[in-house]
Amino acid sequence: MKINVKYFGMIAEAVGKSEELLEVNEAISVAEFKDQQIRKYQIADPESVQLAVNQNLELESELKEGDEVAFLPPFAGG
Template sequence: MKVTVKYFGMIAESAGRTEEVLEVASGTSAKDLKDLQVRKYEISDAESVQLAVNQNLDSKVELNEGDEVAFLPPFAGG
């Protein structure tokens, strides 16, 4: 199944893109996807990164076809 992944802040720089469509196995959870992408793009401080699935900041869910997953790092500039 296909999911759309959006990257924010410095994660977009690690990934070299702000958005991509990925093919993932059915049964993949948001956390599984996070682990995959953290390894693929060498995202640092992964524990601090929050995921939003379909605009909800709760990553304890199984993904479905067409879901949108946002990778959100904390940042503090001002």
């Protein structure tokens, strides 16, 4: 299945790109996918990275064909 992955802020800088289309060969949870990509790109401070799947912050579901996964850096509000 194909997953569209977007990287923002310092994560995009660490990865060296802002977007990629990945082929995933098996069912994978969002949390497993996050861990896999963090190891692949050696992203610093993985605990502060949030994922949005189809623009919803979550880690509990499994990815599906065509999902958009965004890796979001820490952000502050005020």
